Amino acid sequence: MAGCADDGDGAAGGRPTPTAPSVSEPASPPPDDAPSPSATPSPTPSPTLPGGGTTILPEHRLVGFAGGRSPAFGRLTPDGLDAAAEQIDAVAAGYDGDGRTVLPVFELITVIAHDSPAADGLYRTHEPDDVIAAYLDAARRHGALLLLNVQPGRAGFLDEVTRLEPWLTEPDVGLALDPEWAVGPNEVPGNVYGSTTGAELDSVAAYLSALVAEHDLPEKVMVFHQVHASVVVDEAALRPHPGVVTVKSVDGIGSRADKERTWTTLMGTKPPHVAAGFKLFFDEDAERGPLMTPAEVLALLPTPDYVLYE
Template sequence: MIKKYSILLLLTAGIFTLGCSETKSNGNNQKTPSAESAKAPQETEEQEAVASTLDTAAYNLKNRDLANGDTSGYWPVKNQPYPLSGAILPFKRVIAYYGNLYSKRMGILGEYAPKEMLSRLNVEVKKWEKADPKTPVQPALHYIAVVAQGDGGKDGKYRFRMPEKHIDSVINMAKTINAIVFLDIQVSLSTIQDELPLLEKYLKLPNVHLGIDPEFSMKTGAKPGSRIGTYDAADINYCSQYLARLVKENNLPPKIFVIHRFTRKMVTNTKNIKLRPEVQVVMHMDGWGEPELKKGTYRHFIFPEPVQFAGFKIFYKNDLKKAPNRLMTPEELLKLKPQPIYIQYQ
């Protein structure tokens, strides 16, 4: 049976933004591991050069640790390229606060004044350091830079681009705690090809990374919030190639690229997603609800379609909507197969 939570429409400062929904699968759509996924990492001449600057043994060992004893053949992903020098994953776990400065209802990042917000993030960082002392924590701020809205706007695209002064403000906040920044895009009736280049000057910075939200990619022309949107592997490959070019041209460390997901149709043709040494791809479980429902979503939509790395979101409010719900702990998340290496708090 499929269980779906309704889309939540938020209105703040004249901007409509949309909450999150989640489905529960019966598990009948699980795939068997492909022969390709079972292969050992392949090294071209370029990859051999990359490997010479990377501790490949440590990289392989950490990926095996993240698989958490999985014997299905899905994890760890064995056909991935080795990353360029300076890669964050899988050597550190990213703990991110998510939100928007226009709204206290879109996430913890915009709910509190900066000093208190960063203090709360530090509390979560300490919890993860205690739960998994062998994995250093990298704090992060995940900012919604292009927001889906209920008003079509002058161009009828139903999205609002955040002012640069807000993005600058988030980047400056992050510097105070040595955090990295993610800029998240909700395209609505626009396209990722139109929105991503507008953030290029920020993505050229070594500490700024990318997130995209298929939920609000409305390829059918429907209004955001009326149904769940989708991205194809072709869209994801466009972003990955774009980021890879920036990394090469600006001599940057690899970019982390987060894709939100809580249904199968949100991301299509995952087997065609291309991995690159310049980009580290995280498929991020973005559903909310009680712990068993969240674990089921992870098991049915993240586990059986391995791309590279896995993420998991905790909703401070939505996860508690139904009594006697509770927030999942770091210790519980570390029991998942695979272990998520990117954790987002909203």
């Protein structure tokens, strides 16, 4: 997605651009119907993480790609999942030099914000279960976690997340929340930065923690992406929850200097128990200077626990 120059307030490059919200729409808008009963993932593996074990940190570093049915979402497209997994492995080789094991990640844009209201007026649509199942099957072929990315539009995060419960009870499925696409009742996604609160994020983390306990699951990853200081308010209300690894992922397009400036600003409000994440854009970042190398990313302080490419 196109961005803008650093505004000095914790945004390396603005996403979304107010004049082009349509980039968040899928190539063929998915139906907003109930899931297909025939769409199920491959047989559930043992209740461990890919590669075994039940804990994420500090054993692992997460490295992955974002994507979905629209090429605008990233390189993780439906017809290129196996090729993308090979690319993730190649990129991940630069992130395993400090003793951690890289755990690959597929981040699928699953709830998609739009600049039009959809049938229920909430400015978002849902990917059907057969799409999620295809991504989960591919993730399992390659020993990867699947994170379901939620852009809620005018809906609430918890409402959208509980709708995904059948998937979240799988041991290798987690969440990524995109609050820049969470807007108020009179706002349109893409025209403004959306926002959330620490309390709302905490409600999702508590829900995930209950699922982990009820179903005896390995730790769940819950990422929240942040492109600007205004996107998450009162982060201190986001508390630690057993079985949930919360990651604050610094988003935004820009040069290395812009992205490092945003990193410093947004890491300053990260609660101590929240892990650090960093997002890069293959094409858009490169238009503003060389794409940051793994060594440059790992030189950030704190060192990122999750590195996502779009």
